Amino acid sequence: MRHATGEHTPGPSGYDAELRRHDRILRRACDVQLHDHVLDIGCGAGQTTRQAARTAQAGGALGVDVSAPAVERARELARAEGVRNVTFEHADAQVHRFPEQRFDLAISRFGTMFFDDSVAAFTNVRRALRPTGRLVMMVWQPPEHNEWDVAIRQSLEVADGPVASVSGGPDPFSLADPPTATEILQAAGFTDVVFADVHEPVYYGPDVAAALDWVRGFTCTSEVLKRLGPAAAARAVGRLRETLSAHLSDDGVWFDSRAWIITARRH
Numbered sequence: 425m426r427h428a429t430g431e432h433t434p435g436p437s438g439y440d441a442e443l444r445r446h447d448r449i450l451r452r453a454c455d456v457q458l459h460d461h462v463l464d465i466g467c468g469a470g471q472t473t474r475q476a477a478r479t480a481q482a483g484g485a486l487g488v489d490v491s492a493p494a495v496e497r498a499r500e501l502a503r504a505e506g507v508r509n510v511t512f513e514h515a516d517a518q519v520h521r522f523p524e525q526r527f528d529l530a531i532s533r534f535g536t537m538f539f540d541d542s543v544a545a546f547t548n549v550r551r552a553l554r555p556t557g558r559l560v561m562m563v564w565q566p567p568e569h570n571e572w573d574v575a576i577r578q579s580l581e582v583a584d585g586p587v588a589s590v591s592g593g594p595d596p597f598s599l600a601d602p603p604t605a606t607e608i609l610q611a612a613g614f615t616d617v618v619f620a621d622v623h624e625p626v627y628y629g630p631d632v633a634a635a636l637d638w639v640r641g642f643t644c645t646s647e648v649l650k651r652l653g654p655a656a657a658a659r660a661v662g663r664l665r666e667t668l669s670a671h672l673s674d675d676g677v678w679f680d681s682r683a684w685i686i687t688a689r690r691h
């Protein structure tokens with residue numbers, strides 16, 4: 425899983441590990457009930473979908489993701505863990521024809537920032553919700569509040585100038601600004617839009633080598649490294665390694681981060 429763009433490479437639950445401190449908080453906010461039917465948007469390898477299904481024992485959960493390998497991995501994990509009331513579909517949540525008014529709850533852990541047309545996407549999700557349906561999603565706060573983003577960008581830019589920075593493409597911070605996100609959700613037919621601050625660190629691995637491997641896989645990192653020549657790329661990787669080393673503690677490599685949990689109701 426590569427949180428910068430929504431790309432997915434199945435791995436040994438790296439993203440689940442990265443977000444271990446966020447997960448508990450999101451779960452509490454989702455407050456899944458026994459009979460709920462839950463839609464997980466951009467479900468990736470499906471940890472949040474499986475968790476929802478386990479609680480909604482008399483209902484179930486559907487996870488959708490545009491990444492075929494992610495969906496395959498999600499199905500494998502659900503089978504391996506014996507979670508039966510969960511299904512996964514390889515689909516673009518922006519346009520997929522979900523059954524109308526089917527779900528009590530739509531959830532997402534960092535899977536809703538990458539739509540081409542956010543209003544169209546959330547309108548599509550809203551149609552899939554029952555009249556009393558809720559939306560609960562975790563998204564990043566602005567980049568300057570996320571130490572991981574600042575540190576990675578600085579490592580990649582220091583000696584090679586702003587030319588190294590990534591621009592365009594899917595934006596993991598597209599829902600970071602509350603007035604903008606509120607406007608999008610209201611235009612899509614949601615009401616009672618509320619933002620809760622989540623201030624927890626992200627975990628990049630048990631040691632610097634593992635963290636470097638993980639961070640090199642982020643699209644924001646790999647795109648920059650691809651654009652640099654071999655010597656400049658080697659210098660950038662060296663700086664990244666130093667940055668990660670500076671964040672190594674007894675229990676691994678951690679960076680400060682800030683997210684929102686956005687909750688809303690179908691209008």
Ligand SMILES: C[S@@+](CC[C@H](N)C(=O)[O-])C[C@H]1O[C@@H](n2cnc3c(N)ncnc32)[C@H](O)[C@@H]1O
Binds near residue numbers: 469471472
């Ligand atoms: C940062 S990952 C989060 C994955 C998962 N929610 C988790 O927490 O492990 C973002 C996910 O959103 C998916 N995604 C991006 N755009 C999407 C879309 N339009 N419809 C469905 N999934 C999408 C990506 O493929 C990716 O798996």
